[in-house]
Amino acid sequence: MFIPEVDTVPAAASEKPDRRESILEAALELFAERGFHGTAVPAVAEVAHVGAGTIYRYFASKEDLVNVVYKRWKGALAHAIVTDFPLHATAREQFHAFFSRAIDFATEHPRAFKFLELHHHAPYLDARSRALESEIFAPAVAFFETTREKQITKDMPSEVLMALVWGAIVGLVKGAWEKRLRLTKDVIAHAESCCWEAIRA
Amino acid sequence: MFIPEVDTVPAAASEKPDRRESILEAALELFAERGFHGTAVPAVAEVAHVGAGTIYRYFASKEDLVNVVYKRWKGALAHAIVTDFPLHATAREQFHAFFSRAIDFATEHPRAFKFLELHHHAPYLDARSRALESEIFAPAVAFFETTREKQITKDMPSEVLMALVWGAIVGLVKGAWEKRLRLTKDVIAHAESCCWEAIRA
Amino acid sequence: MFIPEVDTVPAAASEKPDRRESILEAALELFAERGFHGTAVPAVAEVAHVGAGTIYRYFASKEDLVNVVYKRWKGALAHAIVTDFPLHATAREQFHAFFSRAIDFATEHPRAFKFLELHHHAPYLDARSRALESEIFAPAVAFFETTREKQITKDMPSEVLMALVWGAIVGLVKGAWEKRLRLTKDVIAHAESCCWEAIRA
Amino acid sequence: MFIPEVDTVPAAASEKPDRRESILEAALELFAERGFHGTAVPAVAEVAHVGAGTIYRYFASKEDLVNVVYKRWKGALAHAIVTDFPLHATAREQFHAFFSRAIDFATEHPRAFKFLELHHHAPYLDARSRALESEIFAPAVAFFETTREKQITKDMPSEVLMALVWGAIVGLVKGAWEKRLRLTKDVIAHAESCCWEAIRA
DNA sequence: CATGAATGAGTTTTCATTCAT
DNA sequence: TATGAATGAAAACTCATTCAT
Numbered sequence: 001m002f003i004p005e006v007d008t009v010p011a012a013a014s015e016k017p018d019r020r021e022s023i024l025e026a027a028l029e030l031f032a033e034r035g036f037h038g039t040a041v042p043a044v045a046e047v048a049h050v051g052a053g054t055i056y057r058y059f060a061s062k063e064d065l066v067n068v069v070y071k072r073w074k075g076a077l078a079h080a081i082v083t084d085f086p087l088h089a090t091a092r093e094q095f096h097a098f099f100s101r102a103i104d105f106a107t108e109h110p111r112a113f114k115f116l117e118l119h120h121h122a123p124y125l126d127a128r129s130r131a132l133e134s135e136i137f138a139p140a141v142a143f144f145e146t147t148r149e150k151q152i153t154k155d156m157p158s159e160v161l162m163a164l165v166w167g168a169i170v171g172l173v174k175g176a177w178e179k180r181l182r183l184t185k186d187v188i189a190h191a192e193s194c195c196w197e198a199i200r201a
Numbered sequence: 202m203f204i205p206e207v208d209t210v211p212a213a214a215s216e217k218p219d220r221r222e223s224i225l226e227a228a229l230e231l232f233a234e235r236g237f238h239g240t241a242v243p244a245v246a247e248v249a250h251v252g253a254g255t256i257y258r259y260f261a262s263k264e265d266l267v268n269v270v271y272k273r274w275k276g277a278l279a280h281a282i283v284t285d286f287p288l289h290a291t292a293r294e295q296f297h298a299f300f301s302r303a304i305d306f307a308t309e310h311p312r313a314f315k316f317l318e319l320h321h322h323a324p325y326l327d328a329r330s331r332a333l334e335s336e337i338f339a340p341a342v343a344f345f346e347t348t349r350e351k352q353i354t355k356d357m358p359s360e361v362l363m364a365l366v367w368g369a370i371v372g373l374v375k376g377a378w379e380k381r382l383r384l385t386k387d388v389i390a391h392a393e394s395c396c397w398e399a400i401r402a
Numbered sequence: 403m404f405i406p407e408v409d410t411v412p413a414a415a416s417e418k419p420d421r422r423e424s425i426l427e428a429a430l431e432l433f434a435e436r437g438f439h440g441t442a443v444p445a446v447a448e449v450a451h452v453g454a455g456t457i458y459r460y461f462a463s464k465e466d467l468v469n470v471v472y473k474r475w476k477g478a479l480a481h482a483i484v485t486d487f488p489l490h491a492t493a494r495e496q497f498h499a500f501f502s503r504a505i506d507f508a509t510e511h512p513r514a515f516k517f518l519e520l521h522h523h524a525p526y527l528d529a530r531s532r533a534l535e536s537e538i539f540a541p542a543v544a545f546f547e548t549t550r551e552k553q554i555t556k557d558m559p560s561e562v563l564m565a566l567v568w569g570a571i572v573g574l575v576k577g578a579w580e581k582r583l584r585l586t587k588d589v590i591a592h593a594e595s596c597c598w599e600a601i602r603a
Numbered sequence: 604m605f606i607p608e609v610d611t612v613p614a615a616a617s618e619k620p621d622r623r624e625s626i627l628e629a630a631l632e633l634f635a636e637r638g639f640h641g642t643a644v645p646a647v648a649e650v651a652h653v654g655a656g657t658i659y660r661y662f663a664s665k666e667d668l669v670n671v672v673y674k675r676w677k678g679a680l681a682h683a684i685v686t687d688f689p690l691h692a693t694a695r696e697q698f699h700a701f702f703s704r705a706i707d708f709a710t711e712h713p714r715a716f717k718f719l720e721l722h723h724h725a726p727y728l729d730a731r732s733r734a735l736e737s738e739i740f741a742p743a744v745a746f747f748e749t750t751r752e753k754q755i756t757k758d759m760p761s762e763v764l765m766a767l768v769w770g771a772i773v774g775l776v777k778g779a780w781e782k783r784l785r786l787t788k789d790v791i792a793h794a795e796s797c798c799w800e801a802i803r804a
Numbered sequence: 805c806a807t808g809a810a811t812g813a814g815t816t817t818t819c820a821t822t823c824a825t
Numbered sequence: 826t827a828t829g830a831a832t833g834a835a836a837a838c839t840c841a842t843t844c845a846t
Contacts (some may be wrong), residue, residue, distance in 0.1 A: 019806085034238075034324070035236060035237075035238060035239075036236075036238075036239070037235075037236060037237075037238030037239040038237075038238040040839080040840060040841080041840070041841055041842080042808090042840070042841085045807095045808090050806080050807085051806060051807035051808050052807080052808060052809095052841090052842085053806070053807050053808060053809095053842085053843075053844080054805090054806055054807065054808095055842095056841090056842070056843080057805070057806070057807095061841080061842085062841065062842090120375075121378075121379060123234075123235065123239075134381075137381075154391070154395065156388070156391050156392075156395075157382055157388070159376060159381045159382040160373070160376070160382050160388055160391070160392060161395075162376075162381075163369075163372040163373050163375070163376035163381065163382060164369040164372055164373060164392060164395055164396070165369075165372075166372050167368040167369045167370070167371050167372015167373060167375070168364075168365045168366075168368045168369045168372065168399070169368070170368050170371070170372065171364040171365055171366075171367050171368015171369065171371065171372075172361070172364050172365060172368060174364070174368070175360060175361070175363075175364035178322060180338075180360045180363075180364065181358055181360040181361050181364060187357070187358070187361055190355070190357050190361070191357075191361060191365060194355065194357075194362075194365055194399040194400060195365070195399060197398050197399055198369070198395040198396060198398055198399035199395060220830090220831085241814080241815065241816085242815080242816060242817080243815090243816090251831080251832085252831060252832040252833060253816095253817090253832080253833070254817085254818075254819080254831070254832050254833065254834095255830080255831055255832065256817095257816090257817065257818075258830065258831075258832095262816080262817080263815095263816065263817090421809090421810085435726075436640075436726065437638060437639075437640060437725075438638075438640075438641075439637075439638055439639075439640030439641040440638075440639070440640040440726075442835080442836065442837085443836080443837060443838080444835095444836085444837090452810080452811085453810060453811040453812060454811080454812070454837090454838085455810070455811050455812065455813095455838080455839075455840080456809080456810055456811065457838095458837090458838065458839075459809070459810075459811095463837080463838080464837065464838090522777075523781060525637070539783075556793070556797065558790070558793050558794075558797075559784055559790070561778060561783045561784040562775070562778070562784050562790055562793070562794060563797075564778075564783075565771075565774040565775050565777070565778035565783065565784060566771045566774055566775060566794060566797055566798070567771075567774075568774050569770040569771045569772070569773050569774015569775060569777070570766075570767040570768075570770045570771045570774065570801070571770070572770050572773070572774065573766040573767055573768075573769050573770015573771065573773065573774075574763070574766050574767060574770060576723075576766070576770070577762060577763070577765075577766035579724075580724060582737075582740075582762045582765075582766065583760055583762040583763050583766060589759070589760070589763055592757070592759050592763070593759075593763060593767060596757065596759075596764075596767055596801040596802060597767070597801060599800050599801055600771070600797040600798060600800055600801035601797060622827085643818080643819060643820080644819070644820055644821080645819070645820085645829090648829090653827080653828085654827060654828035654829050655820090655821085655828080655829060655830095656821085656822075656823080656827070656828050656829065656830095657826090657827055657828065657829095658821095659820090659821070659822080660826075660827075660828095664820080664821085665820065665821090
């Protein structure tokens with residue numbers, strides 16, 4: 001849809017050991033755990049089981065690498081949310097879809113979600129990476145525009161509703177990482193319900 | 202109350218140029234902007250208008266410095282929320298107080314709030330700093346325990362409600378930083394309302 | 403015999419420029435001349451014709467480097483003395499062998515001898531290096547034990563005789579370094595004679 | 604006699620706390636233990652119970668300080684040996700006096716003796732300090748010249764005999780430091796005897 | 805191509821020396 | 826005069842990047 005020429009997460013297991021892929025995987029893991037400046041390129045190489053020099057055959061620099069990882073997973077998150085989105089369902093159902101898909105993504109790809117949160121608006125992200133940030137929120141904002149007009153959701157700026165809901169989702173996921181809470185099916189369902197009540201008219 | 206022996210933010214303007222203070226100020230600024238590993242000690246020294254060596258007269262190491270900054274501002278946040286907290290007001294009023302104080306703190310000390318968010322659970326934080334993390338949430342969690350029992354708030358784990366509300370607050374503040382939204386009095390009031398509706402029974 | 407798993411001095415000229423070897427060579431030279439604390443790692447790198455960072459590819463730290471140099475040359479000295487030692491010759495001949503070999507070592511490897519003297523019992527030497535110190539004297543002490551029982555050497559603690567003889571050897575070598583005297587064949591022979599007369603019964 | 608304008612060790616306890624004196628005392632202790640480059644000037648100040656800046660009121664630099672300490676104690680050693688030297692006693696008695704006085708000095712001022720050994724011929728010693736080195740041996744060398752001519756001592760260069768005897772003394776003292784041997788009266792007497800036998804004709 | 809050894813610029817930290825008090 | 830806080834130059838050490846193999 002609006003996810004452009006960024007490389008995507010490989011759908012299924014590839015047969016041969018793809019070096020580029022293992023580098024991206026290793027980078028995701030280390031950047032998510034230790035941050036950009038806290039991660040040494042040779043450390044990425046080691047986790048990826050490639051030589052340090054090999055990374056520079058696939059990526060121009062450490063900055064380039066982090067940007068590729070960022071774009072890939074930001075795209076993957078957008079993709080996970082919008083693919084086959086029930087555009088013609090009720091607003092309530094659409095919200096449920098959005099919420100569930102976001103939580104599902106965070107549960108299935110915890111490191112990617114952590115990485116995206118940690119590197120959000122970092123100074124070493126390039127223009128393209130930063131642009132993706134707003135793009136991903138665009139459809140959700142549009143959703144709130146529509147539902148507000150129909151007086152289904154509260155009469156507040158869409159960006160504010162978006163910030164509240166996305167913030168709550170991130171709060172939930174972080175709570176789960178830090179073992180302060182467990183994201184059971186039940187908890188997720190109730191939390192979704194809470195968020196809906198927060199925003200509905 | 203539960204704010205311990207950490208050094209506090211100086212109340213008013215001091216008369217003479219306090220080096221320790223300017224170092225802490227500079228560190229807060231740079232750590233908030235570039236992160237721990239992304240900030241060089243001489244950069245802190247330059248912003249603080251002191252020699253690089255001077256930092257080591259006041260702090261044992263870069264790690265020590267970040268921990269002092271962390272404890273100071275985590276303590277300040279806790280202080281801002283709990284000082285003269287209307288413990289005997291209604292649950293609704295208490296929630297309002299909590300929400301407003303958090304937003305006020307983030308508005309008055311945006312760099313401190315950003316710093317705390319960015320360094321949350323970082324591996325270079327010491328035991329004392331980490332302990333403060335849970336301590337700060339403790340009274341809020343207790344609030345949700347009480348109100349849930351009285352069927353004022355939803356029958357969900359307090360930590361989940363806490364995560365949703367705190368997440369929403371952080372989402373709001375980040376939205377404001379990134380200029381996606383403006384935190385007017387009106388927006389804050391409405392957002393608070395949303396959050397209450399999210400959690401009330 | 404008692405020379406353990408320490409790396410040894412390379413026997414002959416190697417074909418390609420071995421960086422580890424040139425670092426050890428440079429370190430020996432500078433540590434012997436200026437001492438441990440008086441020698442900067444970049445200075446070692448410069449003398450070794452390698453980059454400063456390269457040293458850390460071969461040695462964990464400056465301390466590690468000085469310990470490797472110490473063990474190598476302490477081992478070499480021990481080796482030079484005990485290899486093919488005439489254990490079944492007369493006491494007088496054995497003493498001659500010991501004395502000559504020590505002087506020969508100091509003459510052939512003056513920097514190594516100086517290095518060992520200078521770093522003797524230094525606080526940055528590790529347990530293994532310190533252990534070598536006593537190991538090297540052990541056979542000589544044993545020699546004095548035996549000869550004293552046979553009333554060939556004086557009835558004094560072996561360690562005292564050892565200290566006198568080794569001290570005299572070191573005194574001689576230092577005198578030669580400082581150009582106060584010249585270690586000609588004749589001088590060495592006479593000095594050896596003096597030392598034997600000092601200790602014989 | 605030949606000890607010139609170097610400052611001397613204060614004979615008895617002075618009544619008021621003399622800063623210069625405590626600095627020299629502290630410097631002797633630390634330089635002997637950790638070497639010149641291994642000793643920080645503020646560390647000397649701390650041991651001396653003076654401010655770091657105070658050291659620079661009495662000594663131009665760290666190098667100056669080490670040179671003053673060196674000259675003082677080299678002079679003290681020379682003084683201890685030559686004062687009231689029994690110049691008209693027999694050669695045997697003169698040798699005994701020399702040996703005993705050296706050992707006595709090392710026993711009474713172990714740190715000074717260690718300091719002198721450790722800093723012998725160090726590159727940061729100035730011309731005057733270096734000159735003292737030879738001056739101190741001069742009378743001893745003269746002694747050997749005389750006795751050799753009288754065929755009391757061996758027909759060898761005086762410097763060689765000197766090196767052997769002084770080396771043996773140093774070996775003995777180091778052995779005592781390192782607890783390899785104990786310098787009892789008996790051991791000292793026997794050792795002196797050994798040394799005489801080493802050099803006598 | 806893939807590598808990993810080599811490197812030098814940059815990092816954190818120490819310390820000899822100065823100077824305002 | 827004595828001080829000790831302040832400093833910047835230099836120390837040990839790390840790491841992004843290159844390049845010979």
